[in-house]
Amino acid sequence: MELFNPTAEILEQRYDGLFYQFEPNDVLTLPEATGDFMLTKLGPRGLVQIKFDDDVKALQAEGLAARARHYAQIIHNHEVANRLQSEKKFPPLVKSKAVVMAETYLPIYQEHLEKLNPELAEREKNMAQDAARKALEAMAVKEPAEIPEDNLDALRASYKEAVGEEPNHAWNQRTLKARIRDAAKTTA
Helix, strand or coil, X not given: CEEEECCCCCEEEEECCEEEEECCCEEEECCHHHHXXXXXXXXXXXCEEECCCCCHHHHHHXXXXXXXXXXXXXXXXXXXXXXXXXXXXXXXXXXXXXXXHHHHHHHHHHHHHHHHCHHXXXXXXXXXXXXXXXXXXHHCCCCCCCCCCCCHHHXXXXXXXXXXXXXXXXXXXXXXXXXXXXXXXXXX
């Protein structure tokens, strides 16, 4: 199996007691099991497999798109963690080396991808925007219109509407009201 590193970075991985290093624009021929492992581990970081009649420019665009997705995910994870920190009234997290590197290299990879394959670059940008929108929608908790008084079934339905999951069957009216109020506070 032939593997190609189209990125501008050195990709490194250990497998079966051996250390493999893929230099930029490097092609390595590896046994099938080793190659599958390398694709699993390094594929999200840009490593691609060369088949018999593949176009090198298309493979390069595919690898750069994977690397850009990887960096966008690192930045997204950091932003989500910071948002959770701010909700808990904690100070923001310090940017790790990976986040700083991702913020530095992401625009570069996106620019190269646009030059190589504008259609793929546009598709990747749309996918990233859709993923960000869905993540924000998933984090939003619906606020109930009003908390029912003492009807246990109405309280359970209100909790399910506010939080999006079934309440614990052992919760009483007082616990359900408190949980519904807490859910409303976290969205406000």
